[in-house]
Amino acid sequence: MELGWLLWGAAVLLLLLPVLMELSPAVNFALRISFYCLLCVVSSALTAPVCLLVNGGRTVKNMRIIKTVVKTFKYFFGLRFEVKGLENFKVEGPAIIVSNHQSILDMMGLMEVLPDDCVQVGKKELMYTGSVGLIIYLGGVIFINRKSTTSAKMVMAEVAKTMTTENVPVIPVVYSSFTTFYNPKKNLFTSGKIKVEVLPPIETKGLTSDDVSDLTDRCFRTMRETLFRLSGHPSEAKESS
Numbered sequence: 100m101e102l103g104w105l106l107w108g109a110a111v112l113l114l115l116l117p118v119l120m121e122l123s124p125a126v127n128f129a130l131r132i133s134f135y136c137l138l139c140v141v142s143s144a145l146t147a148p149v150c151l152l153v154n155g156g157r158t159v160k161n162m163r164i165i166k167t168v169v170k171t172f173k174y175f176f177g178l179r180f181e182v183k184g185l186e187n188f189k190v191e192g193p194a195i196i197v198s199n200h201q202s203i204l205d206m207m208g209l210m211e212v213l214p215d216d217c218v219q220v221g222k223k224e225l226m227y228t229g230s231v232g233l234i235i236y237l238g239g240v241i242f243i244n245r246k247s248t249t250s251a252k253m254v255m256a257e258v259a260k261t262m263t264t265e266n267v268p269v270i271p272v273v274y275s276s277f278t279t280f281y282n283p284k285k286n287l288f289t290s291g292k293i294k295v296e297v298l299p300p301i302e303t304k305g306l307t308s309d310d311v312s313d314l315t316d317r318c319f320r321t322m323r324e325t326l327f328r329l330s331g332h333p334s335e336a337k338e339s340s
Contacts, residue, residue, distance in 0.1 A: 124285070124286040124287065125286045127286070127288065127289075128283070128286040128287065128288045129286075131176065131288040132283075132288060134175070135172075135175075135176070135203070135204070138172060138175065139206075139231050140229060140230050140231060141230075142168050142169075142172075143229075143230035143231045143233065143234040144230035146164060146165060146168050146234055147230060147233050147234050147237060149164055150164055150165070150234070150237045150238075151237070156237070157236060157237050157238075157239055158237075158239055159216055159217070159218050159238065159239035160216070160239075161234075161237045161238045161239065162213065162215070162216075162217065162219075162238045162239065163215055165210070165234060165238050166210045166213060169206060169207060169210040170207075170210050170211065172207050173207055176288075176290065177289070177290025177291070178207065178280075178290060178291060178292070178293065179291075179292045179293070180207075180208065180211045180292075180293050180295055181292060181293070181294045181295065182211060182212055182295045182296075182297075183294075183295070183296045183297070184296050184297035184298060184299075185212065185297055186297075187270060187297045187298060187299050187300060188212075188214050188270065188297060190268055190270070190300055192267070193265075193267050194267060194268050194269070194270050194300060195262055195267055195268070195269045195270070196214075196217065196269075196270050196271075196272055197269060197270070197271050197272070197318060197322070198271070198272040198273065198274065199273055199274055199322055199326060201274065201276070201277050202277055202281060202283075204277060204281060205274070208274045208293055208295055211295060212272060212295055212297060218239055218240075218241060219238070219239075219240045219241070220240070220241050220242075220243060221235060221240045221241070221242055221243070222242070222243060222244075223242040223243060223244045225240075225242070226242055259308060259311045260308060262303050262311075263303055263306045263307055263308055263310070263311065266302075266303055266304045267303060268300035268301060268302050268303060269300065269301040269303065269314070269318055270297065270298065270299075270300050270301075271297075271298040271301070271318055271321060271322045271325070272295065272296070272297050272298070273295070273296050273298065273322050273325040273326050273329060274293055274294070274295050274326075274329075275293055275294040275295075275326070275329035275330045276326065276329075276330040277291075277293065279291055294329040294330075296325055296329060298321060298322070298325060301314070301317065301318060301321070
């Protein structure tokens with residue numbers, strides 16, 4: 100008898116959920132973001148054994164498997180990605196890819212354009228997020244301890260040194276603003292379109308470590324202008340420059 104009431108209660112709750120989500124932005128946001136987090140945890144737990152079986156352990160090759168899984172997430176949330184400039188990834192030798200960070204949804208956009216054998220850099224705290232941390236580790240991500248200024252600076256200094264001494268180009272990747280469909284402050288999480296643009300490589304040939312600061316500024320300005328343009332506010336980029 101008690102089981103019957105529980106089943107009836109669960110059925111009624113499931114029927115009411117769409118109504119509650121439609122009437123309450125807070126309920127809609129909480130349920131959608133909870134489902135996103137659950138999807139990340141469950142898919143990571145299921146994908147980790149596959150990575151171990153196929154590639155035997157921690158390697159950037161696992162990112163091909165991870166990408167395939169994550170690229171299905173967009174269908175659950177009604178998200179569409181409009182990607183331009185993928186041909187700019189076709190450079191001889193290695194390159195450094197930089198992108199604009201906005202929210203926990205960035206991962207979906209990143210996996211849409213991430214080239215094969217691309218080594219990522221992430222904060223060390225991600226290692227301790229259960230199955231998500233495990234799958235990130237298996238994907239060959241290099242972790243930086245952001246709480247240790249010395250450690251983080253050493254890694255970035257090594258990147259800067261390699262970039263200038265080996266003439267490694269910088270390829271900016273810019274995602275349009277998520278605020279039209281995702282805004283935690285407004286309890287907004289709906290379907291939407293994200294524009295992604297891979298910009299032409301910024302060459303570092305002839306530069307030295309002394310030029311890294313100027314290179315960073317130039318990269319930032321270029322990405323900022325592109326962000327405003329993709330988000331439909333090109334005039335704001337000109338006013339703020």
